[in-house]
Amino acid sequence: MWFLKKADPLQLIGFQTYGTDTHLYIKGRALEDENIDLSEKSVLGLLVNTWKRFETDVVGNSKLILKLPDGKEHSFKTNREGYFYLYLTGSNLRAMCNKEGWLSYELSFADTTVKRKIIQENRFPGEMLIPAVEADFGIISDIDDTILHTGVVSLLKWRVIYNTFLKTPENRIPLKGASDFYHLLHRGCGGNNANPIFYVSNSPWNLYRYLEFFLKNNNFPRGPILLRSFRALFKKAASWELSHKYHEIQNILKTFPQLSIILIGDAGESDADIYREIARKYPKRILAIYLHSVKHRKKMDRIRNLYKDFKACPVLLVENSDQAIEHARKNGFIK
Incomplete structure (x- = not known):
């Protein structure tokens, strides 16, 4: 048995x-x-x-x-x-x-x-x-509901449970066009750069192989996958400033002080708060923030309020990858 x-x-x-x-x-x-x-x-x-x-x-x-x-x-x-x-x-x-x-x-x-x-x-x-010296910038991306349909805003998180535990990574659906967008960012404005991509998620290390398979199976550029311990799931941080994701992003910025960064996340959880503080703390390092919209009116209203008078860097709430690609191309991030 x-x-x-x-x-x-x-x-x-x-x-x-x-x-x-x-x-x-x-x-x-x-x-x-x-x-x-x-x-x-x-x-x-x-x-x-x-x-x-x-x-x-x-x-x-x-x-x-x-x-x-x-x-x-x-x-x-x-x-x-x-x-x-x-x-x-x-x-x-x-x-x-x-x-x-x-x-x-x-x-x-x-x-x-x-x-x-x-x-x-x-x-x-x-x-x-080890990011190439010629890299134009780096990309730090969330995974859940940013490139992978998870359902973090669903009632009682039931979609998260169903999608994570009752779906093979082969059948998990990436957000439409996300892989193409990430490859464009990886290649940069020259079209042949090797801009590094860092995947930072609140998922536990137990899901490392699962997420690694998903990224490879859906043709996302390779990049470090930074997760947290399973035990940490049951220890709610006193604030997002003490969270795993905030800590990991700061480590990347400190490790590569000459590298500018594009932040990509979703509007469902704490990405917006963390990214806003990171951009405020490193105003000359953050090129742009892309937040994938979620189907939750109150959460979206809160995010719009949060960034109402924000001027540290461009911030875009996107419904799909095409909008992000258009913005990135206009700003010279991609070819």
């Missing part, structure tokens, strides 16, 4: 992160491989997949090895929840990147036997993005 405990192989998931020419940042998690079928379509199968995502068997306090393309190796450990974080300073890391700025690396368990399990395939890939 599916609910009986079985001996699962171990895996290392390297999350797509970002760094600089002199700073390497690796993040991920060591887990038992539950063999989740992302193409599963039956209701029972989808429920089983959901259970597997959140009933994670982690590999805590385990020694790992990072191997870089130049052959250098670094040792580190997972924490008790199976997460691993590695910050290293170096030089000329960009020389190891491909033309899009991605640095590929390899992870492995230091011991071939962990938790009394023999690790047969002990090579796990990962990637870190």
Whole structure:
């Protein structure tokens, strides 16, 4: 039976992160491989997949090895929840990147036997993005109801639950034209730039593979996917200033002080408040804010009020991607 405990192989998931020419940042998690079928379509199968995502068997306090393309190796450990974080300073890391700025690396368990399990395939890939020097700007985008229909403004969040737990990522519908818009931004006004895109979401890391598959399956440009811990879902921040998303955006701005940013989100939750404060705090860094409209009159009225006399940067409430593309083209962001 599916609910009986079985001996699962171990895996290392390297999350797509970002760094600089002199700073390497690796993040991920060591887990038992539950063999989740992302193409599963039956209701029972989808429920089983959901259970597997959140009933994670982690590999805590385990020694790992990072191997870089130049052959250098670094040792580190997972924490008790199976997460691993590695910050290293170096030089000329960009020389190891491909033309899009991605640095590929390899992870492995230091011991071939962990938790009394023999690790047969002990090579796990990962990637870190170092934005190209030639990048015109960067893009920071929300995921839920910005590029992916989720239903955050639905009654009691029932659409969020249904869409996330009872739909395969293969059947999730992206917002019309969003992928085309993001590719245009990625290529920039020259048409061949490699402007970095950072996907920042309030979803937990348990959904990393799910969201990674969705972005790839719907032809969105690759970019770091920045989520939060499952435990944080139950700890409501005292204010949006202390939220995961606000913190992540500030980290990106501080990591790349010469990079201007376009912010993309939706009008359903706290994106508007966070983006307004970020633009106020970094007035010369934010090129524009695009907020996808939601079908909720009170929320839309609040957003219009919030930006009524705002002049730090252009702000556009859009019904569809065509409106955003037209605005971006007029402002010289895209070709």
